[in-house]
Amino acid sequence: MRVLVVGAGATGGYFGARLAEAGRDVTFLVREARAARLAQGGLSVRSPLGSFRIGTPRTVTAGTIPGPFDLVLLSCKAYDLAGALDDVAPAVGPDTLVLPILNGMAHLDALDARFGPERVLGGSCAIAATLSPEGEIVQMSELHALTFGERDGTRSERIARVAGVMEGAGFTARLSDRILLEMWEKWVFLATLACGTCLMRATVGDIVAAPGGRDVMLGLLDECRGIAAGAGQAPRDKFLETSRGTLTAAGSGFTASMLRDIERGARIEADHIVGDLIARGGKVDPGGARPLLATAYTQLKAYEARRAREQG
Numbered sequence: 001m002r003v004l005v006v007g008a009g010a011t012g013g014y015f016g017a018r019l020a021e022a023g024r025d026v027t028f029l030v031r032e033a034r035a036a037r038l039a040q041g042g043l044s045v046r047s048p049l050g051s052f053r054i055g056t057p058r059t060v061t062a063g064t065i066p067g068p069f070d071l072v073l074l075s076c077k078a079y080d081l082a083g084a085l086d087d088v089a090p091a092v093g094p095d096t097l098v099l100p101i102l103n104g105m106a107h108l109d110a111l112d113a114r115f116g117p118e119r120v121l122g123g124s125c126a127i128a129a130t131l132s133p134e135g136e137i138v139q140m141s142e143l144h145a146l147t148f149g150e151r152d153g154t155r156s157e158r159i160a161r162v163a164g165v166m167e168g169a170g171f172t173a174r175l176s177d178r179i180l181l182e183m184w185e186k187w188v189f190l191a192t193l194a195c196g197t198c199l200m201r202a203t204v205g206d207i208v209a210a211p212g213g214r215d216v217m218l219g220l221l222d223e224c225r226g227i228a229a230g231a232g233q234a235p236r237d238k239f240l241e242t243s244r245g246t247l248t249a250a251g252s253g254f255t256a257s258m259l260r261d262i263e264r265g266a267r268i269e270a271d272h273i274v275g276d277l278i279a280r281g282g283k284v285d286p287g288g289a290r291p292l293l294a295t296a297y298t299q300l301k302a303y304e305a306r307r308a309r310e311q312g
């Protein structure tokens with residue numbers, strides 16, 4: 001199966017490098033600056049599980065895509081989605097499968113509209129990773145899971161082929177029969193984590209050590225849970241129990257990647273991860289109050305406004 005990974009940043013670079021290391025047929029669609037860097041220094045992954053380097057990663061840039069691939073792994077940030085879909089379009093043929101691993105849900109609508117729902121799988125990844133200023137992928141914990149599936153839950157022959165590519169490639173690969181629910185659960189968890197840690201500019205451990213911090217985290221989780229339930233994707237009890245534990249763990253150094261982005265002055269996915277969730281809440285329960293999410297969203301948009309004013 002020929003795999004095209006769109007983006008060689010934190011997530012795409014990590015999972016793509018693991019696939020390449022395992023001998024899969026992997027090409028990265030990158031922009032010029034990243035292509036030059038990869039050609040010069042290869043693709044390095046610094047990992048607590050053992051660092052490694054792909055010496056000569058295969059890359060293409062927009063305009064040099066040779067034709068359709070079998071699988072497109074989409075790993076751009078949501079704010080780059082429109083451009084990425086334009087650039088990757090020549091790689092998507094009649095039999096191509098598109099597997100997005102972005103957080104949130106709205107990208108599915110964009111992908112369906114662009115390539116047809118029959119080509120779009122569900123997907124999600126769990127990892128804490130970042131792209132260093134030197135262009136290295138830095139994995140910050142041992143977590144590295146990629147979950148995927150047909151959105152209608154069927155165990156098709158084509159999803160079995162995708163599983164065959166992912167399994168045994170050095171990360172946790174899991175074929176899910178309930179990928180849409182899992183994406184929603186991940187969104188509920190991530191939105192809580194991102195809103196809490198960005199609002200407080202602190203780790204989970206710091207937040208719960210502060211007066212009222214635990215209530216903020218649990219309140220956010222409940223607001224997000226209510227929206228998912230209203231949308232027909234009620235998170236499961238086991239998921240909620242585990243999330244409550246993780247999101248209120250004393251001494252935890254856990255933060256969202258969105259906080260890491262804020263701390264380095266980078267762009268964030270405020271609308272995709274928080275704004276869209278609030279908007280969906282407004283549709284399913286127009287009178288519902290979501291004060292914590294609303295405050296967190298205002299704070300994220302204020303960060304964006306300040307960043308735009310200062311950085312242009």
Ligand SMILES: NC(=O)C1=CN([C@@H]2O[C@H](COP(=O)(O)OP(=O)(O)OC[C@H]3O[C@@H](n4cnc5c(N)ncnc54)[C@H](OP(=O)(O)O)[C@@H]3O)[C@@H](O)[C@H]2O)C=CC1
Pocket residue numbers: 006007008009010011012029030031034075076077078080083084085087101102103125126127128129130131257269
């Ligand atoms: N980082 C993490 O720990 C986690 C992130 N996620 C989610 O995964 C998604 C991706 O995040 P992440 O990997 O961190 O983001 P990064 O910014 O690290 O990587 C995204 C990469 O996509 C590239 N890109 C964007 N547009 C194009 C294009 N048109 N052609 C080629 N490459 C393109 C960017 O390239 P360029 O360098 O040229 O800008 C960038 O390197 C997000 O939705 C995020 O929320 C999910 C779980 C964990």
Ligand SMILES: CC(C)(CO)C(=O)C(=O)O
Pocket residue numbers: 103125126127128189190193255256257258
């Ligand atoms: C919740 C987490 C850490 C899981 O991968 C994540 O998606 C993020 O920080 O963006």
